[in-house]
Amino acid sequence: MSDHDHDICGEGPVLLVLPGGAGHPMGLGPLTRRLAERFTVVTYDPLGLAHGRLGRPVPDQRVEAWSDGAREVLDAVLPDGESAYVLGTSSGAVAALDLLARHPRHPRRLRHVVAHEPPCVAVLPDGARQRAAFREVYDTYRAAGPAAAAARLTAVLEERAPDALPDGRPLSPTEELTNPLALFLAHVLVPFTSYVPHLPTPPSPTPRLTVAAGETSRGGLLHRTAEFLARRTGSGFAELPGGHLGALEHPVAFADRLMELFEAPAPL
Structure with a gap:
């Protein structure tokens, strides 16, 4: 990991942010x-x-590689004896879950992890069908490019049949490498939606976890996934402003609600 793999701003307790998409x-x-x-x-x-x-060039991505890198960042920035908050959203939320699952059992280094709409749909009772749907998104990207794949992805997240897909063409290798959305569709989407987090269930002495979903995602696939994960792990569940892209579309309200979650006392 290079020192240029992360940016730092502000003062106070450490909060690690793991972005979605291709990171x-x-x-x-x-x-x-x-x-x-x-x-x-x-x-x-x-x-x-x-x-x-x-x-x-970008190879197919592994959840474990992202979480290992996140741990290296924490080791570099977190003072001895202090603990960090973590926010992961979308694919970053999958990495946050893996960071929590594979972190040494010493909760003082991770104070509270919020995983916002992790697309690890393989955990669901209908997980095989959902994984196949995401594979179809990947196949659409390879056949018709990112716009058509994004339209199919929206339909998958809303659990509905897709509308007529826009016309498109496959991207050239050079075009793909300069397009973050294309890199996500090509190298992140399938492995991250196939990931199953191996999180211990209470009363194991793990750091606090909140699985979150967007308020406007109700009735959609990732809201259902977040609720299922929270029940399965005995974790907290919370809604944050907006939908899957709430961190981008409602940044101030999203941040304020997140800070409320971090500052709330842990349940007894």
Whole structure:
């Protein structure tokens, strides 16, 4: 991991932010600036896409590689004896769950993890069908490009049949490497939606976990997934403003609600 794989702003307790998509932190500035009023916000960029690596070859991604990198970042920035808050959203939330699951059993280093709409749909009772649906999104991307795949992905998340897909064409290798959405569709979507978190259930002495979903995601696949994960692990469940992209579309309200979750006393 390079020192350029993360950005730091603000002062206060450490808050590690794991972005979604291909891990590119684009658009998260308003959220992190609000959070930086109370936290030292450390934004992890697992592929270095915002730090000079956009355009370089990208292999298929592994959840464990993202969480190992996140742990390295924490080791680099977290003072001895202190603990960190963690926010992961979308694919970053999957990495946050893996970080929590594979972290040594010593909860003082992770104080509270919020996983916002992790798309690890393989945990669901109908997980095989949902994984197949995401594979169809990948196949659509390879056949018709990112716009058609994004339209199919929206239908999958809303658990409905897709509308007529827009016309498109496959991207060239060069085009793909310079397009963060394309990198997500090509190398992140399938492995991350196939991931099953191996989280201990209470009363195991683990750090606090809240699985969150967007208020406007009710009735959708990832809201259902978040609720299922919270029940399965005995974790907290919370709703945050907006939908799957709430951190981008409602950054101040999202940050304020997140801070409320972090500051709330742990349940007895």
